[in-house]
Amino acid sequence: MQARFKLDYPGFTLDVDLSLPDRGVTALFGPSGSGKTTVLRCAAGLERAPGGFFEVAGDVWQDEARGLFLPTYKRPLGLVFQEASLFPHLSVKKNLEFGMKRAGNAAGAGFDAMIELMGIGALLDRDPERLSGGERQRVAIARALLTRPRLLLMDEPLAALDVKKKREILPYLEALRAELDIPVLYVSHSPDEVARLADHIVLIDGGRATASGALVETLARLDLTAVFAEDAGVVLEATVGAHEADGLTRLDFPGGPLYVGERSEPLGARLRCRINARDVSLALTEHRDTSIVNILPATVVAVAAAETPGHALVQLRLKNDGPLLLARITERSRKALAVTPGQDVAAQVKAVALL
Numbered sequence: 001m002q003a004r005f006k007l008d009y010p011g012f013t014l015d016v017d018l019s020l021p022d023r024g025v026t027a028l029f030g031p032s033g034s035g036k037t038t039v040l041r042c043a044a045g046l047e048r049a050p051g052g053f054f055e056v057a058g059d060v061w062q063d064e065a066r067g068l069f070l071p072t073y074k075r076p077l078g079l080v081f082q083e084a085s086l087f088p089h090l091s092v093k094k095n096l097e098f099g100m101k102r103a104g105n106a107a108g109a110g111f112d113a114m115i116e117l118m119g120i121g122a123l124l125d126r127d128p129e130r131l132s133g134g135e136r137q138r139v140a141i142a143r144a145l146l147t148r149p150r151l152l153l154m155d156e157p158l159a160a161l162d163v164k165k166k167r168e169i170l171p172y173l174e175a176l177r178a179e180l181d182i183p184v185l186y187v188s189h190s191p192d193e194v195a196r197l198a199d200h201i202v203l204i205d206g207g208r209a210t211a212s213g214a215l216v217e218t219l220a221r222l223d224l225t226a227v228f229a230e231d232a233g234v235v236l237e238a239t240v241g242a243h244e245a246d247g248l249t250r251l252d253f254p255g256g257p258l259y260v261g262e263r264s265e266p267l268g269a270r271l272r273c274r275i276n277a278r279d280v281s282l283a284l285t286e287h288r289d290t291s292i293v294n295i296l297p298a299t300v301v302a303v304a305a306a307e308t309p310g311h312a313l314v315q316l317r318l319k320n321d322g323p324l325l326l327a328r329i330t331e332r333s334r335k336a337l338a339v340t341p342g343q344d345v346a347a348q349v350k351a352v353a354l355l
Helices: 036-044 092-102 111-118 133-145 163-179 191-197 215-219 222-231 331-337
Strands: 002-009 012-019 024-029 053-056 059-063 077-080 151-155 183-188 200-205 208-214 233-243 248-252 258-261 270-276 280-283 294-305 311-318 324-330 344-349
Touching (some): 012 036, 012 208, 024 036, 036 151, 036 183, 092 133, 111 133, 111 163, 133 151, 133 163, 215 233, 222 311, 233 324, 258 294, 280 324, 294 324, 311 344, 324 331
Parallel strands (some): 024 200, 077 151, 151 183
Antiparallel strands (some): 053 059, 200 208, 233 248, 248 258, 294 344, 311 324
């Protein structure tokens, strides 16, 4: 997927040139007013960028150099906004059927599978006003996907939900991410959502794309930690290795294992594990007279000053070809331990701090 958009507004200019995966979830992440939703609107054809270009999986939807611009209604895409725009006078089932018919999917290809995936089978006969916020969004997502889009655009779909409703819908979005074979552009300013759902991330600030890359590698970059502030950290891909008798679950990955609170997933299940830099401490040797369960041998890769005065960020490479890890420590501790690149250390992560 290729996207080049430039728009000038009073006091704001959007200017992005992106090369993105044709499969998986790409998160557009940044503060409010940075231009994330404007990028999404350009992709949808709701905004026309002079000189713009947009291509999805080989199909060109906009190429102003050739005078080509497909209007929104001709673009095979699905749209999900903060508020689920369901027809109030139609049942859930009829809302879904309406979307399918408009897209030429009168036979309802994939209808039963989508109902099961989004867990809305018991809601089909209800009116939208009798649904919770999370239920409405699940219906809206199902309706968007039943149009058989080539691209799914999601503009902060969880922003209007409270914490409880977000926790209810996130597992459905995770399942969706695993099933879809189309690209998804997902606008968010929530680090938690990005860590759980994204495969690729684009950081947008002031109308510019300041970074773009695979989620795991991009989150581990020291030069980008200021974007996430106190939420700076990494995401690890791990496998459920064991359920311990004392109520902990062992997650296996290169450089591991890690122990977390008991999980319900079966052995062999793939999970994402988010570790915030503030939850990682360093020691020069592997102490065992400590309550910290996870002690991982690592090598210091780089050190940088943190945004917080008196603090430092340390980038680590876990042993045995493990992934990168970030640790936030005080500058006093950095000096006391003489933390420098190439140094072997023990990274300590509390089990309760793992998300």
